[in-house]
Amino acid sequence: MTRFNEAMVPEVVQPFWAAMQRGEFITEAADGVGTYRKKGARWIAAAGGVRPRRGRNLKGRCLSFAEREEIAIGHASGESVRMVADRIGRSASTISRELRRNADEAGRYRATSAHALAWERASRPKPAKLAVNLVLRAMVEEYLALRYSPEQIAGRLRREFPGQPEMWVSTETIYQSLYVQSRGALRRELTVCLRTGRAMRRPSRKVGQRKNRIPDMINISERPAEAKDRAVPGHWEGDLIIGKRNLSAIGTLVERTTGYTMLLHLPDGYTPEQVRDALAAKIKTLPAALRRSLTWDQGPEMRDWKAVRVDAGIEIFFCDPHKPWQRGTNENTNGLLRQYFPKGTDLSIHEEAFLDAVADELNDRPRKRLGFAKPIEQIADLLAS
Numbered sequence: 001m002t003r004f005n006e007a008m009v010p011e012v013v014q015p016f017w018a019a020m021q022r023g024e025f026i027t028e029a030a031d032g033v034g035t036y037r038k039k040g041a042r043w044i045a046a047a048g049g050v051r052p053r054r055g056r057n058l059k060g061r062c063l064s065f066a067e068r069e070e071i072a073i074g075h076a077s078g079e080s081v082r083m084v085a086d087r088i089g090r091s092a093s094t095i096s097r098e099l100r101r102n103a104d105e106a107g108r109y110r111a112t113s114a115h116a117l118a119w120e121r122a123s124r125p126k127p128a129k130l131a132v133n134l135v136l137r138a139m140v141e142e143y144l145a146l147r148y149s150p151e152q153i154a155g156r157l158r159r160e161f162p163g164q165p166e167m168w169v170s171t172e173t174i175y176q177s178l179y180v181q182s183r184g185a186l187r188r189e190l191t192v193c194l195r196t197g198r199a200m201r202r203p204s205r206k207v208g209q210r211k212n213r214i215p216d217m218i219n220i221s222e223r224p225a226e227a228k229d230r231a232v233p234g235h236w237e238g239d240l241i242i243g244k245r246n247l248s249a250i251g252t253l254v255e256r257t258t259g260y261t262m263l264l265h266l267p268d269g270y271t272p273e274q275v276r277d278a279l280a281a282k283i284k285t286l287p288a289a290l291r292r293s294l295t296w297d298q299g300p301e302m303r304d305w306k307a308v309r310v311d312a313g314i315e316i317f318f319c320d321p322h323k324p325w326q327r328g329t330n331e332n333t334n335g336l337l338r339q340y341f342p343k344g345t346d347l348s349i350h351e352e353a354f355l356d357a358v359a360d361e362l363n364d365r366p367r368k369r370l371g372f373a374k375p376i377e378q379i380a381d382l383l384a385s
Helices: 010-021 026-032 037-046 065-076 081-088 092-102 111-121 134-145 150-160 171-179 188-193 272-283 305-312 324-337 352-363 375-384
Strands: 235-242 249-255 261-264 293-296 315-318
Touching: 010 026, 010 037, 010 065, 026 037, 065 081, 065 092, 065 111, 081 092, 092 111, 134 150, 134 188, 150 171, 171 188, 235 272, 235 324, 249 272, 249 324, 261 272, 261 352, 272 305, 293 324, 305 315, 324 352, 352 375
Parallel strands: 235 293, 293 315
Antiparallel strands: 235 249, 249 261
C-alpha cells in the first residue's frame, strides 16, 4: 500500500508550486504553506522541477485531507454519519462511502491511510505519447543524442511528417517526458543532451518577476571612491561561509586596506535576525574610525541591513548579482578559511573562542600585498585609538 506523505495534499503542495511560479524563493514558498525549505526542495526534486497537474485547480470535488481528519475525529468519537456530514458541509452519502472504502478491516478510520488509499485509487494517468509510440520515441531519443533542442525536434518532426500527426510531439511533451519520470517515456539521463544539462527543470521567470530579498538596498556603485582605492581604512567586505547541507554558517568580515579579519559566531543558524544581531555586535567592537562602510552580496541573510546600519553606525552597500570579484578581498579570505573550516562540515560545532583564534592566526600572517607586513601590525594603531 502507498504510504501517506504531504506531497499527496494538493491544498498544501499546489500553493507551494504557485508561489514558486510567481517567483518566490523556496524558503518563502515553503513558509507560506507551513513547512520548511528542505521539504520544499524534496518536492521539487521528486517532481523533476515540473509542477504536478493533480489538484492544480483545487475545485473541491474530492475530499481534502483536512476533511478526512474531521471525519476521523468524528468517527472515533462516535458521531453519526449525518452529524459528521453536517459539520464539514458534505452529504451523508459521501461520508458513508468514504468510511466504507477507506476504513481498515476492523472498521478503524485514519485520515493518513485513507488519503493515501484515495490518492492511489484516483491515479489514472493518460499514457504519455512517447511511451506509447515507440517509433516516435526512438526518433526523439536519436535527435536528443545529436543535441537538438526540444523545440528543434518538434519542428523537425512536423517537417518530416507533414501529414502524420501521430508522429508530431510538442516541445512541452519532450520536457515533461524527460523530467517527470512517472510518465515513463524518455530516460532521465538524456537530460545531459540538453543545452543546460540540468537533471531537474527550473521554472522560467520573467525579468523582475522574482521579488528582491533585500528591501531598498544601496548598490556598490554608490560606495565612496575612497573604498575602492584602499587608501582609507575602515571599509569592510562581508559574507558567509556555509556548512554541511546548508544548515550552518560562519560570518566573515575583512577590512579592505589591511586585510584584517573578524569572524561571526552563528551557532543557531543564519536567519536574517541571527545575522543582524551577530553582525551589529561584532562591528560595534570597532572604533568609529573603522566603521566607514560594509559591502555584502545580495544574500537573504542581510534582509535586516537597515537595522545593522543604525545599530552599528556603518554604511552598507550591496554587490551586483553574480559578481564576487566586487568583494575580492573577502572571497580570497574565505578561501583561506576553508583550511580551517572544510566544505561539507558542520560549522555550528565551533565555539566562538575557536573562531577568534582562527582570526588571530590569519591576522598574524605576513601578506605580500602589504610588503609582508601583518594585518594585525597594520591595524594595531587604529584599533588602539
